[in-house]
Amino acid sequence: MGRRRQRVDPAAGARAGALPEAIAALSRSLPSGPSPEIFRRAKFDRPEATSALWQLLFRVLSPLPVGNALASLALEAQAHLVKSALCSQGYPRLALAQLPEDGSQGSRELLLALSWLLARGPVPEQMLAQARVPLGDEMTVCQCEALASPGPPAPHMEAEGPVDVRRVQWLMGKLQFRWRQLVSSQQEQCALLSKIHLYTRGCHGDQSLGHLSVTEAEMLRDPEGGQQLLQTLERENQRLEAVLAWRHTELVFWRWMAGGCGRGPEWSAARRASREAVEKELGALQQCWKQDSGPARPHGPHRLVRREDGAAGERDLRAAEVIRTLRSQEACLEAVLRRLQGQCRQELARLVGALPGLIWIPPPGR
Numbered sequence: 001m002g003r004r005r006q007r008v009d010p011a012a013g014a015r016a017g018a019l020p021e022a023i024a025a026l027s028r029s030l031p032s033g034p035s036p037e038i039f040r041r042a043k044f045d046r047p048e049a050t051s052a053l054w055q056l057l058f059r060v061l062s063p064l065p066v067g068n069a070l071a072s073l074a075l076e077a078q079a080h081l082v083k084s085a086l087c088s089q090g091y092p093r094l095a096l097a098q099l100p101e102d103g104s105q106g107s108r109e110l111l112l113a114l115s116w117l118l119a120r121g122p123v124p125e126q127m128l129a130q131a132r133v134p135l136g137d138e139m140t141v142c143q144c145e146a147l148a149s150p151g152p153p154a155p156h157m158e159a160e161g162p163v164d165v166r167r168v169q170w171l172m173g174k175l176q177f178r179w180r181q182l183v184s185s186q187q188e189q190c191a192l193l194s195k196i197h198l199y200t201r202g203c204h205g206d207q208s209l210g211h212l213s214v215t216e217a218e219m220l221r222d223p224e225g226g227q228q229l230l231q232t233l234e235r236e237n238q239r240l241e242a243v244l245a246w247r248h249t250e251l252v253f254w255r256w257m258a259g260g261c262g263r264g265p266e267w268s269a270a271r272r273a274s275r276e277a278v279e280k281e282l283g284a285l286q287q288c289w290k291q292d293s294g295p296a297r298p299h300g301p302h303r304l305v306r307r308e309d310g311a312a313g314e315r316d317l318r319a320a321e322v323i324r325t326l327r328s329q330e331a332c333l334e335a336v337l338r339r340l341q342g343q344c345r346q347e348l349a350r351l352v353g354a355l356p357g358l359i360w361i362p363p364p365g366r
Helices: 010-029 036-043 047-061 075-088 107-120 123-130 144-148 165-199 214-221 223-260 265-291 319-353
Strands: 138-140 301-303
Touching: 010 036, 010 123, 010 223, 036 047, 036 107, 047 075, 047 107, 107 223, 123 223, 165 214, 165 319, 214 223
Parallel strands: none
Antiparallel strands: 138 301
């Protein structure tokens, strides 16, 4: 008698073949992503994959430009910052906080933390947007992300010893001086942009734009820098292709994660926390929409274009509309500033009251 042939599920074979492709696409879409083999070893909790995942989580949670001093921190410092960042975002698993920070173990737990971040939001798209090369002089008007995710509340810290009121006043004056420096530098930048736009008027090939941006003018001044910019754009296109491939094969990755990691109570808690976070952000957006019954606010960055004829396209924004939006945001920030100033005055009064014989003259209110 012949052997009975085993029935082969073609869908299972297709999923098995798509799994390496999904993991490779995820690795290419993340900043300095590890090799796909790191993900496979982390699934089986192999210790050699731990350090690479600590570094990956650090880059995802703390996106830093190349050459930043914080990017070269030791592994222990990166692991400590990753734990703090995940705790502030409401990561539900306590096992992560108990992991050693020397990279000796815990690769599966780190893979779960990365999956939790991927489930909460479009991490590859966010990383791609942060590293995007702006070819035009852009500005962002909408602040939906700040409204939807206000972040964790600032921790209240009690002073260990007596606080010098004069140092607090000096720090407040220094902060005010730095704020004025920032405003003056922004005004100077706007003046320089205006000069470049006026000087290059009529040089752009696109008649709807009419003038060059700072990046385009720099490319004409330094052709070698233009070659570097072209290489950067090519790398950005490769990451964009990887993000698209990841979205097409994402379901295969989640099935793979749901099979070694299990569906125990901790997994259910992670799903519940993710769902609550999404509902919270959705509620914040709906509340913002109810408060503003006017036309929808513009989203994303917009290129600054000087036009003499005053014509505007369907998706263009006039300066008057941007000014109205910025003034509305300024009023909200002013209210927050006044509230914080009141809290600072109360705290200063409490500190001065604890020091007998000290006369405190509060600054004049504005």
